[in-house]
């Protein structure tokens with residue numbers, strides 16, 4: 114219909130300008146009400162209705178980067194130290210503890226009403242040379258590990274609600290990994306499978322009875338030999354009341370993961386662990402690409418959204434955490450040469466398509 118009069122033109126222009134407002138034109142009285150549309154929810158807000166904490170691995174060194182700290186403090190409801198609560202950082206010498214980095218992260222989290230997840234107490238990496246080259250006997254190593262778990266967990270008691278007590282203790286074929294804590298020489302349970310993990314969980318429970326105790330690994334996301342072995346351990350522990358509260362699934366993946374079989378396998382795997390009464394934590398999600406093209410970012414967004422949807426659809430999935438927040442500080446380029454673009458914000462802190470797909474899936 115042609116626009117005939119100034120009044121009609123004015124009304125149309127006004128209607129376009131007043132977003133969300135109501136403008137009455139023509140004949141009789143007129144009133145104008147303007148309401149701003151509500152801002153889109155942040156990731157953490159969106160997921161709260163599903164009782165999911167949305168986390169990011171963080172480093173205290175980056176908190177002075179204003180864009181980094183602004184996004185971390187507003188979008189996320191949980192943080193986890195990417196490195197600063199590991200053995201080598203916290204306990205650099207036999208009688209020396211350095212809580213400075215971890216404490217800075219806890220202070221930031223408390224100031225932004227965020228939960229803190231602890232990572233990690235028993236791992237074969239980032240163990241200091243004073244432990245690995247100390248020629249300790251198993252009884253001595255046992256004392257060292259128990260003291261470490263006790264001191265660290267008591268330092269963070271009431272501040273860290275969940276700990277990756279054990280990290281990456283299995284090989285991909287489901288056998289127990291040879292490590293300084295297991296059998297080289299180990300804390301006294303060499304050749305006894307998961308007995309040393311059980312010991313660590315018992316020590317952790319004694320140190321902080323309120324903390325949730327998690328077993329965390331990679332390549333355990335789908336059904337396979339590794340997740341089968343972790344499942345058997347979890348089933349055994351639950352049947353004997355060993356204090357295990359949940360399983361961490363790291364999800365350092367690439368686009369090859371985006372196929373129906375893999376996604377169905379993740380959902381089935383989650384369900385069998387959930388049936389044991391365990392919490393499921395997506396702990397280290399990042400989705401690496403070999404280029405930052407629009408097509409790759411769109412494919413990445415699709416898979417990120419699918420993984421977030423799996424968590425939303427599984428009631429026992431209570432953590433959705435990415436391994437960092439910006440491509441600027443991601444570990445991927447350093448470990449996978451030529452790859453990157455793995456997180457929800459690019460290196461200039463612009464939201465990527467994956468941000469939107471995750472937000473949509475979490476709502």
Ligand code: G3I
Nearest residue numbers: 195196232233238239280281331363365397436443444448
């Ligand atoms: O702190 C030193 C610094 O002093 C030195 O100048 C610099 C030189 O390279 O290295 C710094 O240490 C690095 C450390 O990260 C802190 O930035 C190490 O070289 C580097 O190897 C270390 O990488 C970390 C890696 O764990 C170690 O295995 C990554 O940042 C961290 O993202 C990664 O996280 C692991 C999880 O804990 C467990 N699951 C897998 C995940 C990815 O590998």
